Amino acid sequence: MPLEAIIILTVGAASFIRGVSGFGAALIIMPVLSGLTSIYVAAPLVAILGLTIDTLLCLYYRRSFDWGLVGKLWLGSLLGIPLGFVMLRFLSGNWMLLALGLMIAAYAVYALFDPVMPVLRSRRWMYGTGFLCGALGSSYNIPGPPIILYGSSQQWSQEKFKSTLSVFFWGNAVLVVTGHIVQNRLTETVFQQYLIAIPSMVIGLSSGIILSRFFDPLLFRRIVLVILIFVGIRLFVLGLQS
Template identity: 25%
Template sequence: MLDSLAFSPVGWLMIVLGIALAYVVFGIAGFGTALVAAPVLLHFMPLSTIIPLLVLLDFIAASGSWLPARKAVARGELRWLLPGMAVGCTLGVAFLLSLKSDLLLLAMGVFVTAYAVYSLAVRARPRTLVQAWAIPTGMIGGLFGALFGSGGFLYALYLNARLDSTAQARATQSALITCSTLVRLTLFLIAGVYADLSMLVLAACLVPAMAVGLWIGRHLTLNMSREAFVRLVTWLVLASGIALLLRYLMT
């Protein structure tokens, strides 16, 4: 199993840089690791390996972000989002391990890109969402998170439309992603995905790159206003949608 770690020096460099850049984005926005890292990692391993690998790293990253800021978590929002997210994660893991998901990938890319373009172009839009949107947001975010490792953008959009405090939105999102990754970790473990020792060794090798990326991302947003932060998240959502469409075209 460890033979799968026999990447060339250039391959290792690309993988490490891809992970570091992915976690710079995660440190800024709290999502996006798979959308950034997957186009690089797909040259070296299949998507069914990439997603469980990133789930391991995301769990470490999100836990480290959530625990120091746990008092700022909006627990009421979590209670609404978590049930749908658990259902979506379960369905997504089942699809990832058994079905081709090209059409869902295309639909997700179109939706994300269209929404981001609309959000950037139309300034006069509702300031808040009603809490009932938590149910579809949780389910679709969980589904996309399990399938593509990229459901966090939906949580970010929902929480930034519900909460006035950037710190509260980020802490709640980190707690939500920690719960999401824990659910996916458990499902992948039950499915026997982590029986491959090489994946665990590779994840351990990539933790330093993840930590450096997180540190850079967090320091880039220390003095950012809520408006600038929300707009930056929207631009990252747009980049995520374009990356999904490119991934679909390359498959």
């Protein structure tokens, strides 16, 4: 199958899942494209696709933003970024991925059977969640799991869940894309593949959003938990491969 067709299908499917659940696109696109091209093409491509998706979702869910919550998460993230650099230098990446993947999958399996999960009401959890996101983002480029787990524990509505994740990821995506620009990684090849992916991205994202409107809160939560299980397994496998 031609590379262009694989890009279209992969980005379309990943964008659909992002539209349905509010997360997960990069974990689908990155392994596929990095195996077909190179990490130096796939990483900036995924970054600008992610920034585009985050921007569209921020605009769509703009009325559901909780700026106080997002501000606390961003502050915690900024404080956690230096720790991530320390982790990257002194801790084994494969063990971190193994532990994180196992923790996410175990939580999702446990929560899927509808036990009574405690709602974390203290503001400290918001700062702590952002702190972990910043540390994992600057070390292993996976800032999403802590805020996804936190959002799931809070039993947010679908709109609040997606809007909070989107605006938080948007801030992270801006920094990542800026880093690629500084390192001159946004090459002509990256932009060509980006232009190829845009139509399927828009179709997949909009289709996922439209379909998700028909989900009741319980179904939406279960979909999020099932995707979390796959995310956890994927991180665990990456740890084994490392």
